[in-house]
Amino acid sequence: MPTKRFNEKKRWHGMGIWMGGIFLKNEGGYKIVLNSLVHYKKRLQTIHASPELKEAAAMFAPVLQSQAQKRIPMIDETKQKIEQMLQNSISVQSLEQDLEIIEKALECRQADIEKAQDTGKEYFMKLLGDLQEATKDLEPIKNALVKIKQYSD
Numbered sequence: 001m002p003t004k005r006f007n008e009k010k011r012w013h014g015m016g017i018w019m020g021g022i023f024l025k026n027e028g029g030y031k032i033v034l035n036s037l038v039h040y041k042k043r044l045q046t047i048h049a050s051p052e053l054k055e056a057a058a059m060f061a062p063v064l065q066s067q068a069q070k071r072i073p074m075i076d077e078t079k080q081k082i083e084q085m086l087q088n089s090i091s092v093q094s095l096e097q098d099l100e101i102i103e104k105a106l107e108c109r110q111a112d113i114e115k116a117q118d119t120g121k122e123y124f125m126k127l128l129g130d131l132q133e134a135t136k137d138l139e140p141i142k143n144a145l146v147k148i149k150q151y152s153d
Helices: 004-012 019-026 029-045 051-055 061-086 092-119 122-128 131-135 138-147
Strands: none
Touching (some): 019 061, 019 138, 029 061, 051 061, 092 122, 092 138
């Protein structure tokens, strides 16, 4: 008998309508996603200065920096696709293949806001700019993470 997890995976790959697309285009979800993508890119570009990287074993630093550099073009491509979707140049469904990057960007922004609140470390404060303003993004990020994963039956 299939498990719930199996059914979710099956739906994930093409069954049902991706409700996340409706959220991105019609409900203004693109705003928090674009902000998060910009943040994610900035985070990866400054990963060498990250407190976590400084605390990590020295042998991991080059690997993490290399991975970060590979992700930056993917972020740029996703941002470009969102802008094309907003201009109706491409379908919203074509963004479905970029869900991993979108999710990572949202999770990164959320985590960095929380780290700035919890630690007050200068790195996170600089990365975010106005912390009070950035804190306002926490609820929209949580909402976006839920909505971009939704599918209808």
